[in-house]
């Protein structure tokens with residue numbers, strides 16, 4: 001959803017927040033847990049919702065020719081975020097509800113949040129954000145999710161490693177380290193096409209000025225060629241001692257994972273992927289029974305949709321984040337039954353296995369720890 005807040009009503013955000021806090025009582029919330037009522041509230045002001053996080057665009061920064069940062073002021077439904085997490089952004093584009101995921105580039109715990117979006121030629125959401133979304137517009141976002149985060153006690157040696165727009169979640173982490181006055185040793189290696197494509201260039205320069213122990217290495221692939229694992233080891237000779245957080249193109253990250261595996265590095269390597277293989281559509285079969293053992297609910301599937309959607313239709317509220325098999329927030333144990341993985345096509349009947357219900361479709365009666 002995308003609304004325009006009337007700029008002449010500058011007091012509205014405060015009024016909206018006040019109304020939300022007044023009516024955000026359990027008994028009132030129970031009464032109005034219907035989207036019809038929420039739609040009425042939104043009609044009063046687009047920031048007003050008891051069900052959804054709405055966020056007003058308060059600033060738009062041009063980071064590079066094709067990348068913009070949108071600074072957002074969320075409503076009272078926002079529960080905060082950890083650095084490195086992402087949100088799902090929903091917009092109506094050409095009459096269709098479109099949803100895409102964006103990592104936060106702001107540090108976790110900030111009152112305002114930011115997403116940084118690279119324009120993809122012909123990309124539905126990124127073109128829409130770049131061309132149509134202006135300061136004052138109100139966007140609908142999900143609560144923050146994802147497990148690509150720093151521990152509360154960061155290790156003494158860290159490598160932040162990114163390429164292209166994959167810089168966003170590690171930038172959030174760098175901002176967090178600066179804010180918590182982290183005294184350890186950080187190396188930040190970022191690869192992009194050229195100096196003109198360096199997202200957050202001035203912000204990183206000022207963080208570096210404030211953090212003398214931070215070493216920033218920029219690799220320009222148009223000048224130096226693609227950064228390979230040998231170059232990475234040259235830049236960071238003590239790689240094996242550094243817990244690493246990495247985000248960038250899938251093939252490049254696969255090569256770094258292979259380096260860790262082949263060299264037997266014992267330091268942690270955590271990564272975030274911005275894309276996954278397209279999801280298959282499972283063959284519609286006979287309805288099957290899904291027994292959710294933790295909640296005591298059993299329901300019949302209606303079609304071949306993934307188990308997350310089926311469980312939501314049955315009134316359950318399973319934990320989830322990306323809904324495309326990346327973040328593992330929806331992971332649960334399948335006690336018995338057969339499921340199809342909608343990304344790989346693999347069909348599995350193994351008992352007591354961990355499955356991601358957002359990319360699993362039931363092929364027989366199943367029992368879940370849900």
Ligand SMILES: Cc1cc2nc3c(=O)[nH]c(=O)nc-3n(C[C@H](O)[C@H](O)[C@H](O)COP(=O)(O)OP(=O)(O)OC[C@H]3O[C@@H](n4cnc5c(N)ncnc54)[C@H](O)[C@@H]3O)c2cc1C
Nearest residue numbers: 100101102103116117118120121122123124125126168274
């Ligand atoms: C965990 C996570 C975090 C992410 N964080 C970020 C982030 O911080 N910043 C960021 O910029 N992105 C991020 N992404 C990616 C983001 O979710 C979107 O995938 C991205 O913005 C592209 O969406 P889109 O709607 O613009 O493109 P889509 O419409 O989904 O198109 C995808 C691709 O197909 C191409 N395409 C579309 N239509 C056509 C056509 N007709 N002909 C030829 N090519 C076509 C587009 O060029 C584009 O490259 C993240 C993704 C994940 C999973």
Ligand code: FES
Nearest residue numbers: 321322323328358
């Ligand atoms: S919701 Fe992210 S993996 Fe399922």
